[in-house]
Amino acid sequence: MIGVETRKETMVRSSSSKKQKKPKKESSLWWMYLPALAVVSFFILYPFISGIKISFTNWNGFSQTYDYIGFNQYKRMFSDPDTWLVVKNTLLYGLGSTLFQNVIGLMYALLLNQSIRMRSFARTIVYLPVIISPLIMGYIWYFFFAFQGGALNDILILLGIDKINALGDPSINTWLIVFVNTFQFVGIAMIIYLAGLQSISKDFYEAAEIDGASAFQQFRTITLPLLMPSITINMVINIIGGLKLFDVIIALTGGGPGYASQSMSTFMYDLYFNRQDAGYAATQGILMAFIILIISLAALVFFKRKEVEA
Amino acid sequence: MNYMNKRKKIVLSAAALIIGLIHMVPFYILVTTALKAKGDFSSKWVFPDKPAIENFSEAWETANLSSAFYNTSIITVFSALLLIIFGSMAAYPLARRQTKLNKFIFMLFVAIMVIPPLTALVPLYQLVVDIGMMNTHEIAIFNNVAAYMPLAIFLYAGFIRSTIPKELEEAAKIDGASTLGIFFKVVFPLLKPVTASILIISCVYIWNDYQFAIFFLQAEEVKTITVALAGFFGENANRMNLVAAAAIMATLPMVILFLLLQKHFVKGLASGSVKG
Numbered sequence: 001m002i003g004v005e006t007r008k009e010t011m012v013r014s015s016s017s018k019k020q021k022k023p024k025k026e027s028s029l030w031w032m033y034l035p036a037l038a039v040v041s042f043f044i045l046y047p048f049i050s051g052i053k054i055s056f057t058n059w060n061g062f063s064q065t066y067d068y069i070g071f072n073q074y075k076r077m078f079s080d081p082d083t084w085l086v087v088k089n090t091l092l093y094g095l096g097s098t099l100f101q102n103v104i105g106l107m108y109a110l111l112l113n114q115s116i117r118m119r120s121f122a123r124t125i126v127y128l129p130v131i132i133s134p135l136i137m138g139y140i141w142y143f144f145f146a147f148q149g150g151a152l153n154d155i156l157i158l159l160g161i162d163k164i165n166a167l168g169d170p171s172i173n174t175w176l177i178v179f180v181n182t183f184q185f186v187g188i189a190m191i192i193y194l195a196g197l198q199s200i201s202k203d204f205y206e207a208a209e210i211d212g213a214s215a216f217q218q219f220r221t222i223t224l225p226l227l228m229p230s231i232t233i234n235m236v237i238n239i240i241g242g243l244k245l246f247d248v249i250i251a252l253t254g255g256g257p258g259y260a261s262q263s264m265s266t267f268m269y270d271l272y273f274n275r276q277d278a279g280y281a282a283t284q285g286i287l288m289a290f291i292i293l294i295i296s297l298a299a300l301v302f303f304k305r306k307e308v309e310a
Numbered sequence: 311m312n313y314m315n316k317r318k319k320i321v322l323s324a325a326a327l328i329i330g331l332i333h334m335v336p337f338y339i340l341v342t343t344a345l346k347a348k349g350d351f352s353s354k355w356v357f358p359d360k361p362a363i364e365n366f367s368e369a370w371e372t373a374n375l376s377s378a379f380y381n382t383s384i385i386t387v388f389s390a391l392l393l394i395i396f397g398s399m400a401a402y403p404l405a406r407r408q409t410k411l412n413k414f415i416f417m418l419f420v421a422i423m424v425i426p427p428l429t430a431l432v433p434l435y436q437l438v439v440d441i442g443m444m445n446t447h448e449i450a451i452f453n454n455v456a457a458y459m460p461l462a463i464f465l466y467a468g469f470i471r472s473t474i475p476k477e478l479e480e481a482a483k484i485d486g487a488s489t490l491g492i493f494f495k496v497v498f499p500l501l502k503p504v505t506a507s508i509l510i511i512s513c514v515y516i517w518n519d520y521q522f523a524i525f526f527l528q529a530e531e532v533k534t535i536t537v538a539l540a541g542f543f544g545e546n547a548n549r550m551n552l553v554a555a556a557a558i559m560a561t562l563p564m565v566i567l568f569l570l571l572q573k574h575f576v577k578g579l580a581s582g583s584v585k586g
Contacts, residue, residue: 026407026408026409027407027409028403028407028409028411028412029402029403029406029407029489030403030411030412030415032399032400032402032403032489032490032493033399033400033401033403033404033415033463035396035399035400036396036397036399036400036419036459036463037400037415039396039452039455039456039459040419040422040456040459040460042437042452042456043427043434043437043452043453043456043457044422044425044427044430044456044457045422046433046437047427047430047433047434047437048425048429048430048433050430050433050436050437051429051430051432051433053433054432054433054436061432061436108329111322111325111326111329112326114319114322116319116322116323116326117319117323117326117327118323118324118326118327118330119323119326121326121327121330122326122327122329122330122333124330124569124572125329125330125333125334126329126330126333127576128333128337128565128568129333130579131514131518131564131565131568131575131579132518132561132564132565133517133518133519133520133535133536133560133561134518134520135518135520135536135539135540136518136536136539136557136560136561139539139543139553139554139557140336140337140339140340140557141336143336143339143340143343143354143550143554144335144336144339146550148548149351149354149550150354151339151343151353151354151355154353154354154355155355157353158353183333183336188579188580191576191579191580192580195580240424240426244426244428246428246520246521247520247521247536250520250540251540251543265428265521268428268429268431268432269431272431272432272435278432278436281431281432282432282433285428285429285430285431285432286429288426288429289425289426289429289430292424292425292426292429293424293425296424297424
């Protein structure tokens, strides 16, 4: 009720009071963000800082005592072949999914931006997996790729080809994880590109048409440069999402065989809960935060710069 | 695009149809798998003659899904509620009062947004053990609230800055209302669009959460849907039809909500992803 009254009042006064006042010293009203700050400090900031401390110990995760061992965990991390395998997988999941999500998402957006039939059907179905739990999406694809009774092998049997153990083969299963992650989140890329496409004025294309530009030339000189802001957003969110991938891996391969398809998240989980190697797990966590931060910032700066050039 | 001829239009429509159908394949397989009777090892591409509906009730019972639905609902509702109340309250001074302290705090929230909270898994787990909150709804709620709070604040602050006229609050202040009164009676009702987005983002993410839940909710009575399903999958790897039936039931509420409120979902989730 108050809202309505004051709004009327505002209409009248906003025109006249535009320039006159420079308010007296403002108070920060800090008590209003105190609850939010307390929760975030307690459950994110504090653990993050004490994680740095734990990374300098040989703590096993449950005993009361532990020793400070300096940079030993860091030395161990950089000389551990598992670290590099896991970092390599993490980069594949992050950068691979980002590439596919953006290329396919842009293609879908270009198609589904046209006034054609089946447009909203396709958009809905492509977007649907975004709202499903990544763990469950992993299981759904597990039913497809499973060695025993999976839908893929049902086809191979019908064709008289030998069944394949796609999820157990380390040269295939990391790519299947990229595939499933792409399948799940290509809808977000598509939607962001659709919004970007709809914000481009039709006048550009009409002018280009008059100049006799081909469809491809129009795409290269009009669509792509004007889509740069959408590309930046998509790149950054897909990279972050892919680099911290966890659920899909658990559902599809459990990280196996051995460590073959582990990401940094699943590796950390394994070190802590299965190998009681808490100090080392904390060190891996710091490396992971560092990698995500560096790569996403690099992507942000790189694509922002492209936006300016375009 | 207006000059598209008929033939081209048909080809493109067919392409859209094919894309839609391809993306439906895993869901089709999910449904046929869920409807295969026990011991039916026929191809998953063939829809069973006699759909084994009883798989659903069996999966519901053995996976203990009623308890899981209850836990997930409680955690989702309370997390979303706290995110909205504390997130909007926090965003207000951060958007309006550009003091040095507030600028710093805002930057702090933005910085935290980039780092996935689970990189600090080891100390967080230890903290939760130390304060005796293992296997409680509260810890799941706190973790989720902390994880999505920076995003909520970011979205609220952006919305307040760009769309809520300052004069409104000044007018209310002259009327003698308290700061909190002004906020909840004047500002908060105007935040409806962004509140809807944050509600959708937090409900989808928290409902689907597995990463937090798997660490902190291991006891049977607090298991959420995803944790229950993962356990169920581990125990029934040779009975995929039951796992598939459970997976369908686990996703159905969100899918129905999505189909009913599609526009809001798409808009809300898109605004949440624009945090880069």
